[in-house]
Amino acid sequence: MDTETQSHLDFEGxxxxxxxxxxxxxxxxxxxxxxxxxxxxxxxxEDLQVVRSYKLRGAYNMISRxxxxxxxxxxxxxxxxxxxxxxAFSCRKLGTKGVIFMPExxxxxxxxxxxxxxxxxxxxxxxxxxxxxxxxxxxxxxKEHNMTFIPPFDNEQIIEGQGTVGVEIFEALPDVDxxxxxxxxxxxxxxxxxxxxxxxxxxxxxxxxxxxxxSMLTAIEKGEPVALGNIDxxxxxxxxxxxxxxxxxxxxxxxxDMLTVAEGKVCTTILxxxxxxxxxxxxxxxxxxxxxxxxxxxxxxxxxxxxxxGGNNDIERMAxxxxxxxxxxxxxxxxxxxxxxxxxxxxxxxTNVLGPGDDITRFEFIKKTAKENGPALVGIELSNAGxxxxxxxxxxxxxxxxxxxxxxxxxxxxxV
Numbered sequence: 001m002d003t004e005t006q007s008h009l010d011f012e013g014x015x016x017x018x019x020x021x022x023x024x025x026x027x028x029x030x031x032x033x034x035x036x037x038x039x040x041x042x043x044x045x046e047d048l049q050v051v052r053s054y055k056l057r058g059a060y061n062m063i064s065r066x067x068x069x070x071x072x073x074x075x076x077x078x079x080x081x082x083x084x085x086x087x088a089f090s091c092r093k094l095g096t097k098g099v100i101f102m103p104e105x106x107x108x109x110x111x112x113x114x115x116x117x118x119x120x121x122x123x124x125x126x127x128x129x130x131x132x133x134x135x136x137x138x139x140x141x142x143k144e145h146n147m148t149f150i151p152p153f154d155n156e157q158i159i160e161g162q163g164t165v166g167v168e169i170f171e172a173l174p175d176v177d178x179x180x181x182x183x184x185x186x187x188x189x190x191x192x193x194x195x196x197x198x199x200x201x202x203x204x205x206x207x208x209x210x211x212x213x214x215s216m217l218t219a220i221e222k223g224e225p226v227a228l229g230n231i232d233x234x235x236x237x238x239x240x241x242x243x244x245x246x247x248x249x250x251x252x253x254x255x256x257d258m259l260t261v262a263e264g265k266v267c268t269t270i271l272x273x274x275x276x277x278x279x280x281x282x283x284x285x286x287x288x289x290x291x292x293x294x295x296x297x298x299x300x301x302x303x304x305x306x307x308x309x310g311g312n313n314d315i316e317r318m319a320x321x322x323x324x325x326x327x328x329x330x331x332x333x334x335x336x337x338x339x340x341x342x343x344x345x346x347x348x349x350x351t352n353v354l355g356p357g358d359d360i361t362r363f364e365f366i367k368k369t370a371k372e373n374g375p376a377l378v379g380i381e382l383s384n385a386g387x388x389x390x391x392x393x394x395x396x397x398x399x400x401x402x403x404x405x406x407x408x409x410x411x412x413x414x415x416v
Contacts, residue, residue, distance in 0.1 A: 014061045021093065026048065033292065037296050039300055044305055044308060046307060047279065047285055047310055056089055058160070075098050075149070076142040076145075079152055081113075082312060085110065088100060091118055099147070103133060104129065106126065125138075131240050132240065153244050156246065159194070160191060162187045163191025163192055179205055182307065183251070186251050187244070188309065189216075189255065193251065210234070210262075212239070215240050215241060220252055228241045235283040237283065263328075267325035271325055281310070326381060327406065330385030332380070336402065337402050358387065359381045361380065377416075
């Protein structure tokens with residue numbers, strides 16, 4: 001998509017088409033974050049959208065522009081969850097059939113929500129481990145059944161729809177200085193970024209994606225979209241192996257910075273938003289806020305908008321979110337501990353090795369037949385990350401042989 005094409009994107013027309021269908025989500029000033037980063041931070045609450053994410057905007061904008069014949073044949077999409085819900089809602093609203101392909105690992109909450117929003121108008125097909133896997137199946141099905149494919153990001157009408165988030169931001173805060181946006185395939189960043197840059201050439205536009213799936217950053221570095229090998233699927237709403245051709249060209253031209261954030265930091269942000277602001281976000285929805293530490297010097301004194309892109313977080317994932325956060329913050333550590341061959345070794349470990357604020361969260365003998373002197377898997381949670389070195393020193397002083405599992409990716413994967 002070249003500059004001329006960008007200028008022809010009809011954001012105002014999309015805004016009109018979506019009127020009365022999507023929710024005009026609030027732009028909320030956050031006092032806690034504003035004080036912390038010495039600027040004025042506003043959260044664009046797309047987690048409060050009808051389907052709890054911005055994806056409805058692009059899906060409805062495209063489907064509503066299909067002709068009668070196309071609507072009669074139905075539509076197909078591939079999605080990690082949020083685009084699926086947007087398509088499902090649009091199918092019900094416009095009275096067309098939808099076949100929706102989702103990865104098998106999609107959180108159950110997103111699957112159930114998609115069924116609910118479709119209300120009998122959609123058929124769900126769970127296939128593959130990633131978005132890219134189910135995308136191949138969806139495209140083949142579309143061709144075989146002569147239906148219309150509704151892409152999640154790499155389409156001008158989708159980009160237009162997502163760009164209406166930017167229309168609402170500018171309407172509520174014309175003097176916005178910086179916008180931080182999550183990036184998966186790039187549709188949101190391309191749409192919002194293009195619209196806001198048209199209104200204010202000096203606005204700072206920052207994209208953020210998960211460290212384990214840096215598809216846009218890699219594309220920018222390589223000069224073209226490339227398919228990543230293995231990706232971390234945890235931030236499922238933004239974990240794609242390859243960004244779109246159109247979205248890449250736009251993001252390459254308009255983004256001032258493209259950042260990655262560790263999945264563990266995303267988890268810490270999710271917990272803080274929940275505990276301190278009573279906001280429920282999914283991992284992709286926390287990306288923009290999680291990036292604030294990385295840009296704190298750039299945003300000081302400015303009006304900053306963080307787009308909270310979605311709130312479809314399965315409650316069953318909270319244990320994993322807490323675990324990842326503790327590991328990232330250096331508060332939880334796993335060891336293989338070989339206890340000395342002497343009586344009272346376990347008692348000695350508890351009384352002499354553990355600090356006053358330390359807690360054993362897991363204890364499991366690895367060698368079941370040698371419990372007197374066999375190795376054990378021990379998980380310890382610290383009250384302060386700075387206590388770790390002292391813990392290791394006490395283990396050494398009391399002659400406990402240990403292997404630090406956190407520092408061994410292979411052991412961690414198999415044992416924890």
